[in-house]
Amino acid sequence: MSDLPEDDDDDPLFEDGGIDAYETAARPTRAWVLHPDLKARNTRRLPEHGLAEAVSLAMALPAIEVVGSEVVRLSKVAPGTLFGTGKLEELKTRFKAEGIELVLVDGPVTPVQQRNLEKDWGVKLLDRTSLILEIFADRARTREGVLQVELAALSYQRSRLVRAWTHLERQRGGFGFVGGPGETQIESDRRAIDDQVVRLKRQLERVVKTRELHRAARAKVPFPIVALVGYTNAGKSTLFNRITGASVMAKDMLFATLDPTMRGVVLPSGRKIILSDTVGFISDLPTQLVAAFRATLEEVLSADLICHVRDISHPETAEQAADVADILASLGVTSATPQIEVWNKLDLVGPSDREALVAQSAQRSDVLPVSALTGEGIDALLDRISQSFEEEKTEVTLHLGFADGRRRAWLHDQAVVVSEADTETGWDVTVRWTARQQKRWREA
Template identity: 70%
Template sequence: MAQSHVTERAPTRAYVIQPDIDGSAGSRRSAEDALAEGVALAMALPGVEIVGSQVVRLRKPSPGYLLSSGKLEEVGEVLEQSEVELVLIDGPVTPVQQRNLEKAWGLKILDRTGLILEIFADRARTREGVLQVELAALSYQRTRLVRAWTHLERQRGGFGFVGGPGETQIEADRRAIDDQMTRLRRQLERVVKTRTLHRAARAKVPYPIVALVGYTNSGKSTLFNRLTGAEVLAKDMLFATLDPTMRAIRLPSGRQIILSDTVGFISDLPHQLVAAFRATLEEVLEADLILHIRDISHPETEEQAGDVAEILESLGIDEDVALIEVWNKIDALSDATRAALRNTDRRTEGVQAISALTGEGLDELTAAIDRSLDAVLSEPRETAELRLDFGDGRRRAWLHEQGVVEEERPEDDAVIVNVRWTERQREAFAAL
């Protein structure tokens, strides 16, 4: 039998740089913590091996090279010794700085926006997600005009910033990019219109929408899988989920809801990406209840929560929207800390402490979801016991469609059905 001679390509050796500019305003994090997040971002990039990282402290950025001449030479020596092929700079880099750094070091340079775009491209699964990523990438490239956009010929993932067809520098035609962006916007409009029709159809179903939001890698997908049994990608990796995944589930109370898992948020997300992915997060805008999932074991959990709050505000989420804060990953804490958090959970309104991994606290969480939805929908529910003939299949089926059945059991020539329903549902049932 003939053997395959296909050789697997070695991973690209990458180095992460975190610029620390004196007097930079608005940063909640230390440079070292920001570097750790930048490395985690880089590790989510497929086909890349991180061989080193460092914080580069600067008094002020150089307009031409970002780094001062001394730092440029100093870092260049480290890159050469480490045999680096790709430099990831966790921050904004102007087109001029990128071009000059690439010439000085003889290496490819990728800034934070380009890195996130590459990750998004690899993670996008739905048609809308693919179009949004491509549109954002063209908008980003349009300001550079230093790379070919032949990545459009590729079948999946990536934009050629790292390698492949786009790695040869070819003069891009601005008008061609504009034409392509116009075409993508038209396609996106059609896709969004179709989604609008789907939402209108779903609005006829009396199921409230509960959206999971949170900092990336906070455990949203793990919780989603735990509650729904769905096989959604859940890895210890930033941006593991890109497109919203929705499932109809029944809570232990019998209430049926639609649960939505969304892309994780991250600090300093470039504003053009927030705009490009607004439609991806549209389920959050229409949710009846938001669950803000926090990795309570993370040393910067407060800072991450602040970033999520900022992005929700930028998306137009009203402060009045019902929200439950979910402190996840308590299994990673010490016993004493976990016990204290669980006690805080009972004392603090709107906060639940759980472990999506082990299932601890999920009963309390689902009960809290039920209580919040009762308040939000202004439809308190009451329990009732119904006696239906075996031949009364139509009304029995209606009860199941409404998601109000808690239990049913046969008894003599009838079925006893325990329901938990609203007054509106009770009246609708009586009229059947």
């Protein structure tokens, strides 16, 4: 990972022992993926699709070779080992025969369950949160991204100190979940984590202040912000590249994009916008990551238009869309921010389904079917984005005091002032503006 904090040379977080130790090894780590299917669990997903997503997550790390995977049906959870004794023995025999070194459990695993399973099976074990944290650590490139992922990992590790981690060792691209920490005193680890959290928060505060200054500067620019959001691997970065001509990494891989990217775009209508590519969402996103990345995700909150990019070819596209809606709601995005659904990857849909999707989208003004890969439907999407900012304008009169000179200047910069009159206490300014401009003025 590049762009690391300059003062981290002596930091135990950057010692050997993390996932990069496997990246430099002669061969990748042999892994097996398990998806527990608990009957009592209320979920939108079919277990087979959940397993497929978990395998894709595992394959997103080059240090891991997925040897096999399976859905494990559970009538109830065993408190100490998650799985029943019969299944434990069956899996132990299989792992030994296949030479498995790492087991990935697609779901929550308590510290006690993790310790017992590792001891019984003789392997390292990661749960879903650990795996996603490893992927984020491997992908973060900016200083802010690095700090955010480290903070999320520390928060997660602190909650699992029953397992008695060592000094949170890692080399560069992970957090030691795979690398194999040993035993040490819990209290010593807790103090080490708390000290590290304080230091990281100080560094992150400085970086966040810089981002806030950039956001404030953009608020003064009369160009609307359009944010691309969606489930991971929905094709946001490919669409971003298609529209902007940029070269953001776009691969058929979960979490190919982690750090947000913004570019200015001139639409065919001549209107200028700022397009933002954001990190992809995923079901059961670790709460530690949501908290740590809130500053980055706030770019979505400041957007004037949200384009929800969906992989319309995915068998669970509706469930993915529901997960995205839940995360947007948790971030505080309301119906006040206009949204467009972009049904992407139309090129992967069969002819009959394709006709049905195109007909269905024609009945809705907020849906555009496209293929970011081939360019089909992109012109219509750009026209729709442009139309979104042809908003109805209202005329109001504002009274500004002499102390509001900066806000008065902002109104003139936006070219919304119809007339202005001096008063004894300031100015009476009549403006004609859109709801979007009114929102920005309040934030200015």
